[in-house]
Amino acid sequence: MRYSRPSEPAPLASSPEDRVTSNISQSYPYSSETEAERAAAVDAVVAAHEGLGATLEGASTPLDASERWWTYHHAGCGGTLHVAGYGREQHAVVTVCDRCGATALR
Numbered sequence: 001m002r003y004s005r006p007s008e009p010a011p012l013a014s015s016p017e018d019r020v021t022s023n024i025s026q027s028y029p030y031s032s033e034t035e036a037e038r039a040a041a042v043d044a045v046v047a048a049h050e051g052l053g054a055t056l057e058g059a060s061t062p063l064d065a066s067e068r069w070w071t072y073h074h075a076g077c078g079g080t081l082h083v084a085g086y087g088r089e090q091h092a093v094v095t096v097c098d099r100c101g102a103t104a105l106r
């Protein structure tokens with residue numbers, strides 16, 4: 001059934017490059033922060049959510065040194081996702097929301 005998903009938007013007349021840009025925009029960085037801001041935000045949310053520190057340790061590996069990190073908008077609650085570590089298995093960073101404590105790969 002090639003047309004079994006009518007809810008999908010009709011393909012736009014666009015080049016492959018346009019489609020790549022569109023995919024990237026879905027997880028486009030929201031803003032950025034310094035390492036000190038990132039570390040403080042992650043510390044605060046870990047302190048506020050019991051068990052979160054262990055969850056992050058299990059899901060991620062420590063970050064390399066960097067002066068700035070991206071932050072991302074958490075559409076689920078309106079909070080900001082801060083980078084907490086590198087994903088152990090995926091080529092992604094593990095982020096944690098400063099409002100609801102959710103973790104997400106970005």
Ligand SMILES: [Zn+2]
Pocket residue numbers: 074076077078079080097098099100101102
């Ligand atoms: Zn959130």
